[in-house]
Amino acid sequence: MAKKANVTIEDVAREVGVSRQTVSRVINKGPNVKPAVREKVEQAIARLGYVPNLSARRMGGGRSYLILAVNDRQRTLENWQAGRGNDWVDQMLYGGMTECEKQGYHLMFELIDTEPEKAPVELSHSIAALRPDGIILTPPHSDNEALAAMLAEKGIPCARIGRRGGEDYIDVYMDEGAAAADAARHLLALGHRKLALIAGSPEYGNSQKRAEGFLSALEQAQCGPGLVAKANFQFDRAAELLEEMLTGPNPPTGVIADNDEMAFAALHVADKLGLRIPDDLSVISFEDTPGVRFSVPPLTAIRQPTAEMIGKACNELIAAAGGQPAKGSFILPYRMVERATTGPLAPRLSQASGS
Amino acid sequence: MAKKANVTIEDVAREVGVSRQTVSRVINKGPNVKPAVREKVEQAIARLGYVPNLSARRMGGGRSYLILAVNDRQRTLENWQAGRGNDWVDQMLYGGMTECEKQGYHLMFELIDTEPEKAPVELSHSIAALRPDGIILTPPHSDNEALAAMLAEKGIPCARIGRRGGEDYIDVYMDEGAAAADAARHLLALGHRKLALIAGSPEYGNSQKRAEGFLSALEQAQCGPGLVAKANFQFDRAAELLEEMLTGPNPPTGVIADNDEMAFAALHVADKLGLRIPDDLSVISFEDTPGVRFSVPPLTAIRQPTAEMIGKACNELIAAAGGQPAKGSFILPYRMVERATTGPLAPRLSQASGS
DNA sequence: AAGAAAAAAGTGAACGTTCACATTTTTGCT
DNA sequence: AGCAAAAATGTGAACGTTCACTTTTTTCTT
Numbered sequence: 178m179a180k181k182a183n184v185t186i187e188d189v190a191r192e193v194g195v196s197r198q199t200v201s202r203v204i205n206k207g208p209n210v211k212p213a214v215r216e217k218v219e220q221a222i223a224r225l226g227y228v229p230n231l232s233a234r235r236m237g238g239g240r241s242y243l244i245l246a247v248n249d250r251q252r253t254l255e256n257w258q259a260g261r262g263n264d265w266v267d268q269m270l271y272g273g274m275t276e277c278e279k280q281g282y283h284l285m286f287e288l289i290d291t292e293p294e295k296a297p298v299e300l301s302h303s304i305a306a307l308r309p310d311g312i313i314l315t316p317p318h319s320d321n322e323a324l325a326a327m328l329a330e331k332g333i334p335c336a337r338i339g340r341r342g343g344e345d346y347i348d349v350y351m352d353e354g355a356a357a358a359d360a361a362r363h364l365l366a367l368g369h370r371k372l373a374l375i376a377g378s379p380e381y382g383n384s385q386k387r388a389e390g391f392l393s394a395l396e397q398a399q400c401g402p403g404l405v406a407k408a409n410f411q412f413d414r415a416a417e418l419l420e421e422m423l424t425g426p427n428p429p430t431g432v433i434a435d436n437d438e439m440a441f442a443a444l445h446v447a448d449k450l451g452l453r454i455p456d457d458l459s460v461i462s463f464e465d466t467p468g469v470r471f472s473v474p475p476l477t478a479i480r481q482p483t484a485e486m487i488g489k490a491c492n493e494l495i496a497a498a499g500g501q502p503a504k505g506s507f508i509l510p511y512r513m514v515e516r517a518t519t520g521p522l523a524p525r526l527s528q529a530s531g532s
Numbered sequence: 533m534a535k536k537a538n539v540t541i542e543d544v545a546r547e548v549g550v551s552r553q554t555v556s557r558v559i560n561k562g563p564n565v566k567p568a569v570r571e572k573v574e575q576a577i578a579r580l581g582y583v584p585n586l587s588a589r590r591m592g593g594g595r596s597y598l599i600l601a602v603n604d605r606q607r608t609l610e611n612w613q614a615g616r617g618n619d620w621v622d623q624m625l626y627g628g629m630t631e632c633e634k635q636g637y638h639l640m641f642e643l644i645d646t647e648p649e650k651a652p653v654e655l656s657h658s659i660a661a662l663r664p665d666g667i668i669l670t671p672p673h674s675d676n677e678a679l680a681a682m683l684a685e686k687g688i689p690c691a692r693i694g695r696r697g698g699e700d701y702i703d704v705y706m707d708e709g710a711a712a713a714d715a716a717r718h719l720l721a722l723g724h725r726k727l728a729l730i731a732g733s734p735e736y737g738n739s740q741k742r743a744e745g746f747l748s749a750l751e752q753a754q755c756g757p758g759l760v761a762k763a764n765f766q767f768d769r770a771a772e773l774l775e776e777m778l779t780g781p782n783p784p785t786g787v788i789a790d791n792d793e794m795a796f797a798a799l800h801v802a803d804k805l806g807l808r809i810p811d812d813l814s815v816i817s818f819e820d821t822p823g824v825r826f827s828v829p830p831l832t833a834i835r836q837p838t839a840e841m842i843g844k845a846c847n848e849l850i851a852a853a854g855g856q857p858a859k860g861s862f863i864l865p866y867r868m869v870e871r872a873t874t875g876p877l878a879p880r881l882s883q884a885s886g887s
Numbered sequence: 888a889a890g891a892a893a894a895a896a897g898t899g900a901a902c903g904t905t906c907a908c909a910t911t912t913t914t915g916c917t
Numbered sequence: 918a919g920c921a922a923a924a925a926t927g928t929g930a931a932c933g934t935t936c937a938c939t940t941t942t943t944t945c946t947t
Contacts, residue, residue, distance in 0.1 A: 184660075185903055187903080197904080198906095198926070205905085208924085209926075210926085211925065226656075229903085230661065231662060232586070232587040232596070232663060233905090236587050236902085236932045237906075239905050261822050262622050264822070271612040283662070284641075285638060305582075306597075438826065467615060470615070471792075471823065472828070542933080552897090552934080553897060553936095563894085565895070569895085584934075587932085588932070588935090590934080591902045591904085592935035593935050888947100889946100891947105894944080895940100895942065896940080896941070897941085902934090905930105909929100910928090911925080913924065915921090915923090916920090916921085
């Protein structure tokens with residue numbers, strides 16, 4: 178009847194007849210425990226259903242078994258409020274939780290202010306409250322040097338998504354430039370000669386890298402110069418720009434968009450202009466959100482290894498909490514998922530529209 | 533140079549010249565503090581940048597300021613692995629984080645096994661480790677009485693999403709039946725007389741409730757019986773079933789799908805069969821994931837108040853942690869977002885296909 | 888103005904771990 | 918067999934709060 182108090186490390190120690198420290202060594206996989214004792218302790222833990230209290234572990238000076246994944250507040254909130262959702266966050270959760278669960282860790286999300294000066298303050302408050310063992314910084318915070326420096330000063334391992342280097346921090350990234358170049362070459366190989374990139378926003382580092390990769394691929398193939406139009410990731414703006422291009426002189430026959438929303442705009446405009454996809458116009462997107470599989474036609478897209486990057490980041494962070502140096506540069510492969518919006522350029526047999 | 537230790541409650545107390553307990557009272561908004569003192573303490577807190585350590589608070593016997601949101605492991609993982617994503621989870625994060633942030637709380641996700649017997653074991657381990665102040669149970673775990681009972685026994689407030697009642701727990705739900713009935717009536721009002729429901733899975737309680745609402749609306753309008761086909765939330769199965777229906781005798785002109793994926797299947801089949809949307813076939817979906825806005829045509833859908841339900845749950849849970857009774861039944865309004873897949877039945881002028 | 892009651896403030900203990908170190912046991916070597 | 922070194926185990930203190938009290942100060946009543 179009396180509510181059974183929680184099982185503590187002492188209960189386990191008593192059960193086995195050893196001291197709490199020995200039990201502690203067992204649960205932390207520490208050295209200096211005789212195999213037979215370790216075995217008995219493990220059995221007692223299972224029998225009693227003992228699970229270490231994380232708050233106490235942290236208070237005792239140990240790890241918190243917590244990783245904080247930091248996202249940009251304004252962008253995230255805006256996406257949510259606009260009904261765009263945050264597939265990126267969903268992917269992070271996937272990669273992060275999967276990896277953390279395996280190692281007895283926990284993942285928590287945190288939104289911090291876009292403003293580069295406010296960010297360190299907000300984050301340090303969260304750190305003071307939560308005392309995470311590691312922190313994942315995503316764009317645009319990955320580029321905030323002051324933030325990373327603050328973490329280093331506090332001795333908290335930090336993984337930056339979308340950065341290369343890895344001399345001072347754990348950097349996990351994919352080669353955005355190469356991906357864009359690949360996309361361009363793919364279209365080139367299909368016979369397209371006039372290509373356009375519908376870019377996101379210049380402040381967003383990836384847009385910049387992709388534009389460079391795109392342009393250089395065209396140059397290499399002597400098919401330049403490619404068109405680059407900035408549409409700020411927005412459907413309407415992209416549609417506008419695209420319509421202008423496609424009805425202008427020398428229209429592109431291949432389009433690469435910096436996100437799915439702008440790729441959908443291409444589909445929309447093509448439909449409006451009576452262009453067949455992919456015969457008259459091929460489209461490749463950067464993002465590959467779930468809805469993309471059901472567009473008409475289903476969108477060919479470059480899939481960022483978001484879940485994998487976060488998983489890798491968690492993994493490295495956990496290793497760092499275990500004493501490994503918190504540095505290293507890890508590149509992860511992207512993947513182009515070819516669906517139905519890309520194909521060889523196949524002009525109509527006759528110019529007249531007919532049944 | 534010496535790494536400045538973290539600011540503790542004692543530092544604040546010393547700064548102001550009061551005891552730690554007084555500072556504790558201030559940060560917990562407790563009674564029995566003179567306004568002048570409270571003011572001084574608050575200033576010192578701001579000046580020193582003091583943030584209470586959550587682990588210590590928890591250890592001291594106070595709250596953990598943590599809410600655990602529980603999702604079904606198999607379903608969630610499967611969605612992620614299949615590339616379907618979990619928009620539901622993204623929505624939860626939105627509603628939960630927004631509400632928790634406001635009140636100094638933190639939200640953490642947890643996946644627990646589908647198996648009703650394994651669930652309590654898994655969850656109790658997480659509870660032992662994390663000691664959350666409250667727990668949110670989502671389907672199918674909302675329906676697991678043993679789970680809820682275990683939480684009640686441990687004295688942990690629990691909010692169940694998708695349940696009504698509220699006598700013993702905090703129940704937050706929307707009226708799925710009414711929503712389905714509304715959808716049906718909407719189509720009826722547009723002139724449709726033959727309606728079909730592409731249902732999800734019978735084990736999923738909502739599918740059942742929607743089917744009931746759908747059927748009863750038709751009966752009331754004397755337009756029954758409606759077709760109900762179970763497609764298990766899958767595109768392929770839905771497409772198959774739909775094609776059968778639409779090419780059969782007396783085909784439906786209005787379709788309601790239990791999720792977006794199956795609604796996309798309807799769009800796909802209509803296209804294949806040369807049916808115009810919405811002139812020949814109207815489609816309404818239950819879900820409204822972000823991609824829906826960009827389908828061709830954009831999908832009319834019933835939007836579940838997922839974020840709002842989780843927000844409400846957090847709110848009530850936090851109140852419960854503050855001493856309020858952890859019970860109550862809260863219904864939240866759904867919304868039908870009318871886009872372009874619904875319209876009056878408008879048969880072609882002639883049967884012959886023409887330009 | 889005294890005494891009682893209420894409000895404000897303070898104190899020791901406890902929460903469940905880990906750390907740093909002390910002690911005991913075992914192993915290895917000659 | 919004896920000793921040194923290594924391995925295994927144990928102990929007290931500390932982490933930063935809140936709780937349950939106790940003590941002090943203020944307010945109210947007559």
